[in-house]
Amino acid sequence: MNTILESLHSRKSVRVFIDREISPKEKQQILTAATQAPTAGNQQMYTILDITDRRLKEILAETCDHQPFIAKAKMVLIFCADYQKWYDAFSFFGCSPRKPAAGEFLLAVQDAAIAAQNAVTAAESLGIGSCYIGDIMEHYEKHRELLNLPPYVFPAIMVVFGYPTQQQADRQKPKRAPLDFIVQENRYHRADETTLKACLNTATGTLSFEEWIQRFCKRKYHSDFSNEMSRSIEEALKNFR
Numbered sequence: 001m002n003t004i005l006e007s008l009h010s011r012k013s014v015r016v017f018i019d020r021e022i023s024p025k026e027k028q029q030i031l032t033a034a035t036q037a038p039t040a041g042n043q044q045m046y047t048i049l050d051i052t053d054r055r056l057k058e059i060l061a062e063t064c065d066h067q068p069f070i071a072k073a074k075m076v077l078i079f080c081a082d083y084q085k086w087y088d089a090f091s092f093f094g095c096s097p098r099k100p101a102a103g104e105f106l107l108a109v110q111d112a113a114i115a116a117q118n119a120v121t122a123a124e125s126l127g128i129g130s131c132y133i134g135d136i137m138e139h140y141e142k143h144r145e146l147l148n149l150p151p152y153v154f155p156a157i158m159v160v161f162g163y164p165t166q167q168q169a170d171r172q173k174p175k176r177a178p179l180d181f182i183v184q185e186n187r188y189h190r191a192d193e194t195t196l197k198a199c200l201n202t203a204t205g206t207l208s209f210e211e212w213i214q215r216f217c218k219r220k221y222h223s224d225f226s227n228e229m230s231r232s233i234e235e236a237l238k239n240f241r
Contacts (some may be wrong), residue, residue, distance in 0.1 A: 007124045012173040014129025015069045017162030022074045026126055030075075030161070033122035037115040045083055045108035046115050046156075050146060051076040056146070063142060064135035064158065065225050071158035078136060079116045081108035083240075084152040102151050105240045120159060129164035132157065138225060141231035144196040151239040175202040 001009070022030075027050075036046060051057055054071070061070035070076065083104045090097035120130045136143065136158035143155050176182075181191070181199035191199070197209050204212040220226060 003125070004121075006127075007121065010173065011120070011124045011130075014130050014133040014162065014164040014168045015067075016165045016168050017069075017072060017074060018165050018236050020074070020163045022128060022161060022163075026128065029076075029077060029126065030119050030122045032126070034077075034079075034115040035069065036117040037111075037118040039111045039114065040107045043086060043107075044111060044115075045081065045086065045197055046112035047080045047082040047085070047153065048115070049078040049080060049155075050114060051078060052106050055100065059137070059146065060158070063146075064133050065138070067133070067135070070133065070158075073131075075161040075163070077116075077119060077157070077159050078147065078155050079112040079119075079157040080147075080149065081105065081112045081156045082152070083108050084150045087152055092187045100240050102237060102240055104152075105237060109154070109156045110231075116157045116159055124162050127163065128161050129168060130159050130161045132159055133200050134158075134229070138228045140235045154236045177202060179205070 031048065031050070035044065039045070051060065057071045057076055060076070061068055064070060083100045084118075087097055088099055089095075116132070118175060120132075121142070123130050134157070137157045143149070150154065177199050181195070200213070201209050207215070
């Protein structure tokens with residue numbers, strides 16, 4: 001296994017960091033790697049916000065589901081899906097653009113996500129840990145005002161970075177589902193009850209599968225943050241209709 005594959009296999013979310021700064025050179029390498037990501041039509045429909053203001057980090061630690069470790073991260077990047085710059089360019093130079101729609105929104109989110117994964121992979125190669133924060137999609141109105149986002153810019157992904165503590169470095173990566181459950185040939189095959197139980201049964205601990213999945217559903221799918229995330233995305237999409 002080469003070093004890139006090893007890095008992809010070993011990478012896990014890191015939420016506790018040592019007090020070691022990420023150097024300007026390392027930050028530049030991570031940001032440059034992000035901008036080298038694949039992108040639809042070479043449009044790079046994203047903007048990366050480098051959050052350096054301590055007070056802003058503290059606010060985001062609260063608005064993003066009350067997670068104090070966000071404020072302690074040595075680098076915080078928000079990957080915004082951004083069609084504003086293209087819409088403005090089309091408008092400025094006589095293209096008479098239509099209003100961006102859901103297709104542009106989704107393409108921009110895809111571009112942002114791919115760039116974020118490049119940044120995460122680059123950081124891992126430098127020994128720098130990272131953690132995705134999906135909660136940035138919540139509280140759309142608040143984050144839009146906080147980050148000065150125009151109508152066709154959406155905060156799709158936040159990633160926090162820092163050097164991991166030894167405990168975090170040694171912590172076992174959560175087990176992934178079997179490959180044949182994730183990869184299907186040519187067409188989608190809906191899994192039956194037995195297959196779902198066998199393939200999703202990776203982190204139940206001492207609980208039965210039924211107990212675990214009921215708790216998991218309540219904690220994730222039926223949670224307040226999940227409902228708020230859906231509401232925020234629906235609100236943001238109003239600008240793309």
